[in-house]
Every structure is written in structure tokens, then in C-alpha cells.
Amino acid sequence: MSTEGQVIHCRAAVAWGPKQPLVIEDVEVAPPREGEVRIKVLASGVCHTDAYTLDGHDPEGLFPAILGHEGGGIVESVGPGVSSVKPGDHVIPLYIPECGECKFCKSPKTNLCGKIRMTQGKGVMPDGTSRFTCKGKVLHHFMGCSTFSQYTVVAEISVAKVEDSVPLDKVCLLGCGISTGYGAAINTAKVEEGSTCAIWGLGAVGLAVALGCKAQKAARIIGVDINESKFEMAKAFGVTEFVNPSKLTKTVTETIVEMTDGGCDYTFECIGNVATMRDALESCHKGWGESVIIGVAAAGQEISTRPFQLVTGRVWRGSAFGGWKSRSSMPRLIKDYLEKRLMVDEFVTFTKPLDEINAAFDLMHQGKALRTVIDLF
Ligand SMILES: NC(=O)C1=CN([C@@H]2O[C@H](COP(=O)(O)OP(=O)(O)OC[C@H]3O[C@@H](n4cnc5c(N)ncnc54)[C@H](OP(=O)(O)O)[C@@H]3O)[C@@H](O)[C@H]2O)C=CC1
Ligand SMILES: N[C@@H](CCC(=O)N[C@@H](CSC=O)C(=O)NCC(=O)O)C(=O)O
Numbered sequence: 617m618s619t620e621g622q623v624i625h626c627r628a629a630v631a632w633g634p635k636q637p638l639v640i641e642d643v644e645v646a647p648p649r650e651g652e653v654r655i656k657v658l659a660s661g662v663c664h665t666d667a668y669t670l671d672g673h674d675p676e677g678l679f680p681a682i683l684g685h686e687g688g689g690i691v692e693s694v695g696p697g698v699s700s701v702k703p704g705d706h707v708i709p710l711y712i713p714e715c716g717e718c719k720f721c722k723s724p725k726t727n728l729c730g731k732i733r734m735t736q737g738k739g740v741m742p743d744g745t746s747r748f749t750c751k752g753k754v755l756h757h758f759m760g761c762s763t764f765s766q767y768t769v770v771a772e773i774s775v776a777k778v779e780d781s782v783p784l785d786k787v788c789l790l791g792c793g794i795s796t797g798y799g800a801a802i803n804t805a806k807v808e809e810g811s812t813c814a815i816w817g818l819g820a821v822g823l824a825v826a827l828g829c830k831a832q833k834a835a836r837i838i839g840v841d842i843n844e845s846k847f848e849m850a851k852a853f854g855v856t857e858f859v860n861p862s863k864l865t866k867t868v869t870e871t872i873v874e875m876t877d878g879g880c881d882y883t884f885e886c887i888g889n890v891a892t893m894r895d896a897l898e899s900c901h902k903g904w905g906e907s908v909i910i911g912v913a914a915a916g917q918e919i920s921t922r923p924f925q926l927v928t929g930r931v932w933r934g935s936a937f938g939g940w941k942s943r944s945s946m947p948r949l950i951k952d953y954l955e956k957r958l959m960v961d962e963f964v965t966f967t968k969p970l971d972e973i974n975a976a977f978d979l980m981h982q983g984k985a986l987r988t989v990i991d992l993f
């Protein structure tokens with residue numbers, strides 16, 4: 617029986633408030649309006665940014681909400697005016713849309729489409745309203761995706777179509793963590809052959825940075841993490857050397873500058889800690905070293921360094937979704953995966969049903985998971 621035009625009743629993990637476990641609830645999902653797409657979500661990764669928001673660290677974090685932004689699903693129905701996808705299409709929701717028309721989309725310098733950013737940050741659809749209710753209360757959307765629900769509604773410009781043959785329970789991870797790290801090395805840093813790179817934080821994002829550095833033929837990829845259990849696994853992703861800051865007699869910066877005859881060509885911060893952001897910058901080589909901030913720091917945090925670090929040629933950059941123009945880059949990312957240039961399956965450490973979604977957050981906090989993929993049906 618067709619559900620087109622009907623309110624769908626389904627299950628979702630609801631974040632009722634900060635620092636509270638998610639609650640599996642029956643929710644109502646309204647039909648898509650003009651320029652919107654309703655998606656049956658089959659799988660969703662759990663990213664550190666979901667935990668950061670649930671823990672109350674996101675200045676834009678709103679509750680109650682349906683979190684999740686690393687999903688894969690099938691279009692259930694489309695609203696008026698939608699032409700780029702149709703029911704039955706396999707898709708990945710995108711937290712950075714691509715309208716193709718705004719000044720950001722028209723610039724080759726950025727992937728930060730501005731078309732719906734304002735409403736997305738307020739947890740609503742572009743018309744200013746929500747498609748989710750639960751127990752008579754309106755729920756906020758999250759990052760324009762809300763993939764911890766069996767059905768979600770997103771803007772058409774926030775949807776990338778993928779081939780039916782690719783496994784959605786794996787390529788859902790291209791919706792955030794893997795694409796972010798891989799692109800930060802390729803697009804943002806533009807790592808060159810023979811470079812020396814260092815990566816702070818060997819979670820999914822950090823290991824995807826390693827894949828990007830390897831793809832760019834970096835000569836050395838130094839992994840910096842306080843969780844040594846990550847080191848053995850990281851070798852498979854291209855990390856060539858390891859530093860555990862908690863086991864050093866010198867500072868991490870002194871250690872890396874010594875190891876690299878003056879510092880790295882490129883460093884990447886994939887933790888979200890302002891102290892390690894400083895370490896990553898100051899471990900760059902004088903004159904040309906570039907540091908890319910990928911980690912998301914908690915509300916109120918600020919970065920600092922001596923301006924002399926920049927005066928003497930080090931560069932501080934940031935990267936969102938790896939600099940990929942989201943919709944138009946997805947075919948390249950899928951191709952890299954299918955042609956085995958980009959590891960994806962290897963990031964899935966656990967799969968859990970929706971009922972056990974809080975265990976996925978526990979595994980992340982315990983440092984045991986690269987990614988847990990939630991199976992929503
Ligand atoms: N800019 C963007 O577009 C995006 C940003 N992000 C952000 O990137 C960051 C990483 O995300 P993700 O890979 O999912 O997170 P994970 O939690 O999977 O990985 C973080 C890693 O950093 C380690 N770590 C924690 N503290 C330190 C420290 N002081 N020194 C060295 N290592 C440390 C963790 O160890 P342990 O396992 O012991 O905790 C873990 O291995 C997050 O801040 C996330 O919000 C994510 C996606 C996109
Ligand atoms: N909302 C926060 C910042 C959160 C943030 O930086 N998000 C990243 C993606 S993290 C993915 O897992 C990002 O790309 N942001 C770009 C954007 O336009 O949101 C705050 O207000 O500080």
C-alpha cells in the first residue's frame with residue numbers, strides 16, 4: 617500500500633534533552649512538501665558529532681530532536697517540484713547541501729552551500745517547520761538529515777543519488793566521516809607526493825585522513841592518539857608511525873619536530889580538542905607547514921597560538937565534509953569505493969539494531985568503535 621501523501625508512523629531514536637540517553641519512540645513523519653524528499657532510512661552510522669550534540673556541546677544543538685547524519689536509504693516519496701530523485705532511488709542524505717545556485721556553490725573555493733544553512737541550524741525544514749512529531753510535541757531536525765528515524769524528510773538539494781547496487785549499510789558512512797577525512801587530505805590540504813603528514817585522533821575521521829594522505833602518495837603518515845589499541849589497526853589505513861602523547865618525556869610538538877627534521881608538511885586535527893589543535897599547528901614545518909582543523913570543539917572553546925607561528929609561514933585551515941561539493945562529488949566517492957581505492961567496509965566495527973543505539977554511543981566513548989552502523993529495520 618502506498619504511503620505517498622500520508623503521515624507515516626514509525627520508530628525513531630529521540631533525543632529529549634542533553635546528556636540523556638536516546639529513547640526509541642513512535643513518531644509521526646509528515647509528507648514531504650515542495651522541494652523535499654521523504655526517505656526510508658535503512659542504515660545510519662553514529663558519528664562523534666552526534667555524541668557531541670547529545671552531550672550538549674553544540675551551540676546549535678536543539679532538543680527534542682532526531683539526531684543522525686550518516687544515513688543511507690530509499691526515497692519513499694517526493695514533494696512538488698522535485699525532479700532529481702524519484703521513489704525507489706537509493707540515496708545518501710547530506711548535511712552540506714549543494715543547490716548549485718548560491719554564491720558558495722558557484723565558487724570553486726568552497727563546498728559550504730548557503731541556501732538552507734540558516735533553517736538547518738534552527739532544526740527546521742527550509743519553510744521553517746518540522747516534519748516530525750512525537751506524543752504531541754514537535755521534534756527538531758538535525759543537520760538537515762535526522763537519520764536516526766526509520767523515515768526522514770530532507771531538502772532535495774541535500775540528497776545524493778547512488779547506484780542501487782552499492783550496499784547502503786556501508787556507503788552510509790560516505791555521508792560524513794569517511795568523506796570528511798579523505799577529502800580533507802585531498803581537497804583541503806592538497807597533500808603532495810612525498811609529504812610528511814601527522815594526524816591527531818585515529819578514529820574514523822583520522823583514519824580516513826590517512827587514506828587520503830596515502831592516495832596522495834605521502835611518504836610518512838604519523839598517527840597521534842592516546843588510545844594505543846588504535847595503532848595496530850591504523851597500519852591497514854596507511855599510518856606508518858605512531859606517537860602516544862601520554863608516553864612521551866618531551867612535548868608532542870618537540871617529539872614530532874625532532875622526528876621530522878623541523879616539522880610536518882601537513883597536520884590534521886581529528887579530535888575536537890583545542891589543545892591538540894594547537895599542537896597540530898605547532899608541529900608544522902616553519903615556512904610552509906599547513907594544519908587542517910577537522911575536529912569540532914565544544915561551545916565556548918577558542919583556539920590560540922603565538923601569532924609568530926603564522927608569521928613564520930605556518931597555515932591554519934579548516935575543513936567541512938572534506939571540502940567535497942556534496943551532491944556532485946558523491947559519484948567520485950562511490951567510484952573510489954567500488955574500484956577499491958577507498959576503504960569503506962573496514963570502518964564498520966559493529967552493527968546494531970535501532971533499539972540498541974545507546975550501546976553504539978557507549979562503544980564510541982569507550983574507544984572501541986570506528987563506526988557502529990545502526991540497522992533501522
Ligand atoms: N569537520 C567535519 O566536517 C567533521 C568533523 N567531525 C569531528 O571530527 C572529530 C573526530 O570524529 P570521529 O572520528 O567520528 O571521532 P572518534 O571518537 O571516532 O575519534 C577520535 C579519536 O581521537 C582520540 N583522542 C581523544 N582525545 C585525544 C587526545 N587528547 N590526543 C590524541 N587522541 C585523542 C580518540 O581516542 P579514544 O578512542 O580513546 O576516545 C579517538 O581515537 C570529532 O570532533 C567530530 O565531531 C566529524 C565529521 C565531520
Ligand atoms: N553547529 C556547530 C558546529 C558543528 C560543525 O562544525 N559541524 C561540521 C560538521 S561535523 C560532522 O560530523 C560542519 O561541517 N559544519 C559546517 C556547517 O555549516 O555546519 C556550531 O554551531 O559550532
Ligand SMILES: [Zn+2]
Nearest residue numbers: 663665792793
Ligand atoms: Zn559526522
Ligand SMILES: [Zn+2]
Nearest residue numbers: 715718721729
Ligand atoms: Zn548553494
